[in-house]
Amino acid sequence: MTLKLYNTLTRAKEDFVPIDPANVRMYVCGPTVYDFAHIGNARPVIVFDVLYRLLRHLYGVEHVRYVRNVTDVDDKINARAARDYPGVPPVEAIFDLTTKTYSQFEADVADLLCLKPSATPRATLHVAEMIELIESLIARGHAYAAEGHVLFHVPSMPAYGRLSRRSLDDMIAGARVDVAPYKRDPMDFVLWKPSSADEPGWDSLWGRGRPGWHIECSAMAYAELIRPFGGGFTCADPTRNVFDIHGGGIDLVFPHHENEIAQTCCALGTERMANVWMHNGFLQVEGEKMSKSLGNFFTIRELLDDWPGEVLRLAMLKTHYRQPIDFTVKALEEAWRTLDDWYAIAGAVEPGAPDACVLEALADDLNTARVVAELHGLRSDPAALAGSLRLLGFLADTPAAWAARRPAAAVDTGAVEALVTARLAARKARDFKESDRLRDELAALGVVLKDGKDPATGEPVTTWEVKR
Numbered sequence: 001m002t003l004k005l006y007n008t009l010t011r012a013k014e015d016f017v018p019i020d021p022a023n024v025r026m027y028v029c030g031p032t033v034y035d036f037a038h039i040g041n042a043r044p045v046i047v048f049d050v051l052y053r054l055l056r057h058l059y060g061v062e063h064v065r066y067v068r069n070v071t072d073v074d075d076k077i078n079a080r081a082a083r084d085y086p087g088v089p090p091v092e093a094i095f096d097l098t099t100k101t102y103s104q105f106e107a108d109v110a111d112l113l114c115l116k117p118s119a120t121p122r123a124t125l126h127v128a129e130m131i132e133l134i135e136s137l138i139a140r141g142h143a144y145a146a147e148g149h150v151l152f153h154v155p156s157m158p159a160y161g162r163l164s165r166r167s168l169d170d171m172i173a174g175a176r177v178d179v180a181p182y183k184r185d186p187m188d189f190v191l192w193k194p195s196s197a198d199e200p201g202w203d204s205l206w207g208r209g210r211p212g213w214h215i216e217c218s219a220m221a222y223a224e225l226i227r228p229f230g231g232g233f234t235c236a237d238p239t240r241n242v243f244d245i246h247g248g249g250i251d252l253v254f255p256h257h258e259n260e261i262a263q264t265c266c267a268l269g270t271e272r273m274a275n276v277w278m279h280n281g282f283l284q285v286e287g288e289k290m291s292k293s294l295g296n297f298f299t300i301r302e303l304l305d306d307w308p309g310e311v312l313r314l315a316m317l318k319t320h321y322r323q324p325i326d327f328t329v330k331a332l333e334e335a336w337r338t339l340d341d342w343y344a345i346a347g348a349v350e351p352g353a354p355d356a357c358v359l360e361a362l363a364d365d366l367n368t369a370r371v372v373a374e375l376h377g378l379r380s381d382p383a384a385l386a387g388s389l390r391l392l393g394f395l396a397d398t399p400a401a402w403a404a405r406r407p408a409a410a411v412d413t414g415a416v417e418a419l420v421t422a423r424l425a426a427r428k429a430r431d432f433k434e435s436d437r438l439r440d441e442l443a444a445l446g447v448v449l450k451d452g453k454d455p456a457t458g459e460p461v462t463t464w465e466v467k468r
Helices: 039-059 075-084 090-111 123-139 168-174 213-229 250-268 300-306 309-317 329-346 356-363 368-376 382-391 399-403 413-428 432-444
Strands: 004-007 012-015 024-028 064-068 143-146 149-152 189-194 209-211 243-249 274-280 283-285 325-327 447-453 460-466
Touching: 004 274, 024 039, 024 213, 039 064, 039 090, 039 243, 039 274, 039 283, 039 300, 039 309, 039 356, 039 382, 064 213, 075 090, 090 123, 090 300, 123 143, 123 149, 123 189, 123 209, 123 213, 123 250, 149 250, 168 250, 189 213, 189 250, 209 213, 213 243, 213 250, 243 250, 250 274, 300 309, 309 325, 309 329, 309 368, 325 329, 329 382, 329 399, 356 368, 368 382, 413 432, 413 447, 413 460, 432 447
Parallel strands: 024 064, 024 243, 243 274, 283 325
Antiparallel strands: 004 012, 143 149, 149 189, 189 209, 447 460
16 A cells, blocks of 8 residues: 655655655644634644554554644744733743643643644744754855844745745735845845843844744754754755655645745755645635634634534544535534444444555545545444544544433424524624623523624524533
8 A cells, every 4th residue: 555645845646755664754833822722723633643643554653753843932922921921031931821821732632532743842942953053044145144133035045935836926925024124135034033121032143032933843843853863964965854744734835834944955955854745724614714703713622612522523534634624513413423323333342453445545645535435334344443443533432431422401492593583683783781691591501602694695693502
């Protein structure tokens, strides 16, 4: 069986050939931890967890290294830490904030049945590597210091833009280029910037400052996947400065991943940072982009309060990872019913080897939509179904524990619909007191409301479900 992966760099599905089958290496951009992660953040975590499981199955548990970083310093984190930890020194404040929020994230993704990566480096613990990379970029003529900043000089890398394949105008617009008098070129981006006394900062040759976002991932990938395997600034073998797979959401292709490639390749003198670049598609909720203003913004934890993690996981995997996904209540209900069926058939069965057709579908660029179809065909082979589901991270409960997750009582649908309709009328009439009263009455019945807008008319709509 040959594993084929779609490579964003080449825009083609390719046979995956690891640099060293005894040390398969993958880096995935992880969370920026200043608040609870939303459901869109869960998609890359689940997608690359499945790939991690597959690589472990193919090459052996001890031969796959999966690194997912933690961004624990950026302007949003700095502002939140200053608000929540007044009077605490800035570096300590961001550490306290991000330790708390990352613990929340870890609990969330564990409940989504995701394995722990091999390493989860924090950006603030790799500032030394960031400074090393920046010094190398300056020495090689790819970066320059100006007014307390250090910037990467984009024209110094002729291959810049090969990942995103955008025109210069599109790249300028996509990068939201800052106009600054000290820039040599409008596209030049920040590697290091000065910090004020009330901002987190570290000492450097360019003064007290903090890193730009992009250099953080270059440094952590270097520290975890390149340097330990013989790579480095003076390495004579360029293949040692390359790892196998780099992943993340499609929104990171530009500018983040484009800039990672530029920094790493120019600092280490190699043509590639990673051989394969993989990106998952966007997530919508009930047909619309997730937005707090539309009332359809949900954290992972909020959804886990109502739905088992396995349900959220299956609902994600029923769509191919490169396709946009519409996350709906209907899809969650269907996933729950499917899992009820699988638990009844295979939940108490000693798992056998994963089914060959399931493995073949996974090896076809993680075709999880096809995998689900193959799983439905295994009803007559409970052992193969159990083995296949466990490979994918399912059947974490006993059948009895799973059955106990179902809501204990039903509600009067007609009564609920009448109350929802009355509340919607109150909202349209701007009678918010009555709207709130009806919401509380529904909550007392165990009903959860989700407000949004009709995509065709823009009119307010409300859907509901029984709290689980």
